[in-house]
Amino acid sequence: MWRxxxxxxHEKGTGCTVIIFPEGATASCDIRGGAPGTRExxxxxxxxxxxxxxxxxxxxxxxxxxxxxxxxMRYCEERGWGFDSGYGVVPIVSAACLFDLPCGEADAWPDPxxxxxxxxxxxxxxxxxxxxxxxxxxxxxxKYYGMAKAMKSGFGWAKKVSGxxxxxxxxxxxxxGAVRDCSGxxxxxxxxxxNILDPGSMTGSGDIWNDWGKNTTLGAVVTNVALDKxxxxxxAIMAQAGLSSSIFPVHTPFDGDSVFCASAGNEKAETILAGxxxxxxxxxxxxNAVLFARAAYGFKSFSDIR
Numbered sequence: 001m002w003r004x005x006x007x008x009x010h011e012k013g014t015g016c017t018v019i020i021f022p023e024g025a026t027a028s029c030d031i032r033g034g035a036p037g038t039r040e041x042x043x044x045x046x047x048x049x050x051x052x053x054x055x056x057x058x059x060x061x062x063x064x065x066x067x068x069x070x071x072x073m074r075y076c077e078e079r080g081w082g083f084d085s086g087y088g089v090v091p092i093v094s095a096a097c098l099f100d101l102p103c104g105e106a107d108a109w110p111d112p113x114x115x116x117x118x119x120x121x122x123x124x125x126x127x128x129x130x131x132x133x134x135x136x137x138x139x140x141x142x143k144y145y146g147m148a149k150a151m152k153s154g155f156g157w158a159k160k161v162s163g164x165x166x167x168x169x170x171x172x173x174x175x176x177g178a179v180r181d182c183s184g185x186x187x188x189x190x191x192x193x194x195n196i197l198d199p200g201s202m203t204g205s206g207d208i209w210n211d212w213g214k215n216t217t218l219g220a221v222v223t224n225v226a227l228d229k230x231x232x233x234x235x236a237i238m239a240q241a242g243l244s245s246s247i248f249p250v251h252t253p254f255d256g257d258s259v260f261c262a263s264a265g266n267e268k269a270e271t272i273l274a275g276x277x278x279x280x281x282x283x284x285x286x287x288n289a290v291l292f293a294r295a296a297y298g299f300k301s302f303s304d305i306r
Contacts, residue, residue: 013104
């Protein structure tokens with residue numbers, strides 16, 4: 001049974017989220033943003049040898065936060081979880097990071113100890129908190145008018161079920177763009193007082209366009225539908241539609257938007273069903289990341305303006 005855990009430092013404004021597969025999971029990834037930071041992603045391609053991964057790490061701290069994966073590897077190795085190389089077990093831990101350095105302390109990021117802590121806190125998804133936790137601890141949205149007008153976001157999850165088929169989605173939302181509600185209006189973004197500025201009115205000043213890599217929405221989908229790596233890739237691609245439905249603009253040159261898909265079950269279903277459920281779950285997970293976030297580090301949250 002897969003589990004999810006979080007670790008965070010609220011004072012320093014960073015954290016990480018870990019999804020653990022003790023029995024392994026088939027997985028792939030789709031990256032649409034122009035400024036990604038990742039680890040062990042190439043091996044997720046369908047034409048690469050390793051079939052199953054041990055864990056997925058979503059981390060704050062920009063590229064330095066990828067070091068949290070070292071702690072996850074150690075935790076899994078101690079329990080004998082991973083790829084049997086013939087010379088010992090090698091946990092396969094794929095990771096992606098987001099840029100949360102404007103929150104809290106800029107010289108703080110998830111380290112191996114925080115990665116291990118997240119593993120020890122792992123539990124079933126239904127027991128996972130949302131909001132200012134894990135990789136969402138220092139997440140913000142609406143940077144299209146600069147950080148001074150951004151809003152606090154966080155981590156969210158959602159689950160969709162169709163008969164025996166389950167698809168769960170998680171998202172750490174640190175987007176350059178604004179987040180839409182179900183009606184198409186904006187529920188979080190750049191603020192003018194308590195009003196959200198329409199991204200369509202962006203001025204395009206040099207300072208804004210130089211916000212390279214200071215954003216990124218990280219997502220992961222886990223399903224009990226049996227999928228091979230190519231099918232996981234397709235579901236990850238379809239799950240990106242959930243980001244497109246809930247974030248505008250999305251997949252910009254300034255975001256590292258990345259979505260994983262992991263198959264951790266044996267239920268037989270068409271890939272299109274898993275992908276449709278994944279898109280729906282991801283859209284809801286993004287909105288939940290905003291709904292459950294609370295004001296922090298000088299940034300207002302959804303609950304402050306509604």
